[in-house]
Amino acid sequence: MTTAKSLFDSLVGQLEGYRPEEARAIVFLLLEHFLLLRRTDVVAGKPLPTNPPPPDWQELISRLNRHEPVQHLIGTTEFCGLEFQVSPAVLIPRPETEELIRLIVRDYAETTPSLNLLDIGTGSGCIAVTLARFLPQASVVAWDVAEDALEVARQNATTLLAEVVFEKRDILNVGEETRRFDCIVSNPPYVTWSEAEQMEPNVLRYEPHLALFVEDRDPLLFYKAVADFGRTYLNPGGACFVEINERFGPQTRQVFEERGYGNVHIFKDIHGKERFVKANK
Structure with a gap:
């Protein structure tokens, strides 16, 4: 996969048990957190960056398919415009x-x-x-x-x-x-x-x-x-x-x-x- 759009489509397609809009929102969060890709980068089909290095996508998908919250995967969530650390x-x-x-x-x-x-x-x-x-x-x-x-x-x-x-x-x-x-x-x-x-x-x-x-x-x-x-x-x-x-x-x-x-x-x-x-x- 050479573009942000192709990676996005692949990851969304591997998520199970989520509503389509929910799956897309989760993958947008993953790409922004791990690859610093914005939504506009994904929609435009921007080439995948070589830095930072990608995470283990299969491990992340596996955890999500066990319904682990995406916030636990990335370690943060936004609240009132501020970024808060979260954990179990x-x-x-x-x-x-x-x-x-x-x-x-x-x-x-x-x-x-x-x-x-x-x-x-x-x-x-x-x-x-x-x-x-x-x-x-x-x-x-x-x-x-x-x-x-x-x-x-x-x-x-x-x-x-x-x-x-x-x-x-x-x-x-x-x-x-x-x-x-x-x-x-x-x-x-x-x-x-x-x-x-x-x-x-x-x-x-x-x-x-x-x-x-x-x-x-x-x-x-x-x-x-x-x-x-x-x-x-x-x-x-x-x-x-x-x-x-x-x-x-x-x-x-x-x-x-x-x-x-x-x-x-x-x-x-x-x-x-x-x-x-x-x-x-």
């Missing part, structure tokens, strides 16, 4: 979560000279790092229970020049805390185990279950914990922003209302699904 230790950031960032930035970009912000369950650090970059007045703290996730998050903060304080903390067992916050954000585990069989195999097999799943008997466990924590540690007028399971929008709103929060609103994502709750103390 963390959830791959989703486009829907970018909308959560926009909700927060919209509220705080020009209204507060200072902002103490806490991200609970930070994972890759995508929320904490992005908010630290987009809200320069913010002092950002980020918690996670998993040390391997925190290591990825610290690497992202270093690479992306974001000042974030990372701590190994469990919202279900907080212990002693002396600080107060103006904003608490969380994208906690919210997929119930009964929903697992409906999930794509690339998520179910390769992303951390600790960050994904919650028991069916108490699907709002983490929202109760976040709301309880905020009731004590949010400054007056502070707000909680959480990403939610679309099945439990009204129930999640009720969690915050029962704990004395006001102006509790549900926001829909780009697909029209109830995806976020904002609650003011």
